Amino acid sequence: MQPSAPSPAPSPESSASPAAPRFDERLTVPGSWWVIVVLLGLSGGLVTFPLGTVPMLGGVIVAGVAAGVAASSYGSARIRVVAGSLVAGEARVPVSALGAVEVLDEEEARAWRSHKADPRAFMLMRSYVPRAVRIEVTDPADPTPYLYLSSRDPEGLAAAVEAVRGEA
Numbered sequence: 001m002q003p004s005a006p007s008p009a010p011s012p013e014s015s016a017s018p019a020a021p022r023f024d025e026r027l028t029v030p031g032s033w034w035v036i037v038v039l040l041g042l043s044g045g046l047v048t049f050p051l052g053t054v055p056m057l058g059g060v061i062v063a064g065v066a067a068g069v070a071a072s073s074y075g076s077a078r079i080r081v082v083a084g085s086l087v088a089g090e091a092r093v094p095v096s097a098l099g100a101v102e103v104l105d106e107e108e109a110r111a112w113r114s115h116k117a118d119p120r121a122f123m124l125m126r127s128y129v130p131r132a133v134r135i136e137v138t139d140p141a142d143p144t145p146y147l148y149l150s151s152r153d154p155e156g157l158a159a160a161v162e163a164v165r166g167e168a
Helices: 031-051 053-074 106-112 154-167
Strands: 023-026 078-082 085-088 091-094 098-104 122-124 132-137 146-150
Touching (some): 078 154, 098 106, 098 154, 132 154
Antiparallel strands (some): 023 078, 078 085, 098 132
């Protein structure tokens, strides 16, 4: 499975529609994780091997499907900028409630998810995505100080947030 790439810049026709996403990225798991899924399926077969051929095949199928569902579920997190909102995983924040957007390189991203991290922050992070963005939350009613979002295209995400903010 190939990781999904962020959506390209919208055409002038699609930017007129508020429902057209400005940015859409799915944080799929890397290909090496699917090798691990296959190995877990084979290990399920090895565990049930002494019970016979049919249970061994059942073990391969059950362990492989369970590992595949877990990997696919973990890699299903999406980040979108659509209809004036930033949607990251389960969070939906209007762009008007967001402040400065900071693109983080690998070193800064590591610092913000470890010793610089605020426990009140919303963090959608994936260990296999080394870069990220940090977006301040300016809504006084929201106790969340910032959003930390892992992204393979942090510049594109920052540009999409800024573009939607500029339209408002």
